[in-house]
Amino acid sequence: MRVILFLAGLLASGPLFAQSAAHERMKTLQADPASLQAAIAAGKKASFFCANCHGEGGVAKTSDVPNLAGQHPAYLLEQIRKFGAGERKDQFMQGLIKVLNDEERAQIALYYASVTVPPSKADSSQIAHGKMMFDKLCARCHGPNARGNELYPRLAGQQQPYLKKSITHYRDGTGVRNNQLMAIATSPLKNEDIVALSHYLTQLP
Ligand code: HEC
Ligand code: HEC
Numbered sequence: 001m002r003v004i005l006f007l008a009g010l011l012a013s014g015p016l017f018a019q020s021a022a023h024e025r026m027k028t029l030q031a032d033p034a035s036l037q038a039a040i041a042a043g044k045k046a047s048f049f050c051a052n053c054h055g056e057g058g059v060a061k062t063s064d065v066p067n068l069a070g071q072h073p074a075y076l077l078e079q080i081r082k083f084g085a086g087e088r089k090d091q092f093m094q095g096l097i098k099v100l101n102d103e104e105r106a107q108i109a110l111y112y113a114s115v116t117v118p119p120s121k122a123d124s125s126q127i128a129h130g131k132m133m134f135d136k137l138c139a140r141c142h143g144p145n146a147r148g149n150e151l152y153p154r155l156a157g158q159q160q161p162y163l164k165k166s167i168t169h170y171r172d173g174t175g176v177r178n179n180q181l182m183a184i185a186t187s188p189l190k191n192e193d194i195v196a197l198s199h200y201l202t203q204l205p
Pocket of ligand 1: 047049050051052053054064065066067068076077079080089090092093096100108165
């Protein structure tokens with residue numbers, strides 16, 4: 001039993017983003033400035049269809065669709081992998097992602113990561129409580145300004161309804177989004193905390 005718990009702990013705390021073939025390809029492209037520029041240009045073309053929902057340059061057209069602009073490419077690739085493997089649920093994304101090969105996945109992730117995401121408007125009465133909760137429960141992974149890093153997604157400037165929906169999915173353990181670290185981090189949150197957090201995060205630059 002102890003061994004099983006230990007192994008489960010290792011899995012949960014091990015490499016957060018599986019080193020997929022697309023991930024390896026992305027690192028190769030990043031290593032050379034000319035290849036990176038070419039990949040970003042190719043990613044812009046390859047993502048023309050994604051713009052229908054995620055917007056031009058990855059700034060979403062409707063607020064329950066996430067912005068992809070400014071997001072860390074390793075996180076984007078990991079979510080693409082999760083949709084493809086059925087570990088993250090969204091009927092449309094699960095089907096769509098299967099048509100992308102590893103090269104296109106790496107190019108699209110690098111393209112979106114290269115675009116700046118603008119902050120959105122928020123309900124200012126929510127911000128103080130949201131900041132207090134964020135600093136206490138979230139900043140140690142997502143960073144003091146919610147800008148994330150190679151291991152954790154950027155949250156700053158993300159769409160407010162999407163943030164609210166996603167945080168609730170992790171907390172409620174519905175199986176739509178699965179991540180043990182996030183399940184633990186969100187377990188103490190009340191609905192009003194989630195609202196406050198989402199307003200605080202959406203207006204961060
Ligand atoms: C019909 C609308 C639609 C289209 C077209 C679309 N997406 Fe999505 N995408 C969504 C929605 C909705 C979500 C959020 C699902 C959820 O609530 O978890 C999403 C989520 C994502 C995420 C996860 C982002 C995050 O912050 O976790 C990635 C990555 C993504 N899409 C990539 C793409 C790519 C690449 C394309 C083009 C090949 C694409 N999407 C096309 C609707 C769309
Ligand atoms: C121990 C580290 C850790 C802590 C603490 C943490 N997170 Fe996360 N968070 C993650 C990881 C890892 C992911 C990616 C999970 C996945 O693949 O679904 C994530 C994903 C997210 C996402 C999804 C982003 C997107 O684009 O869809 C949101 C929203 C989020 N976290 C909000 C929070 C909030 C709010 C808190 C504080 C209450 C918090 N996180 C605390 C590690 C953490």
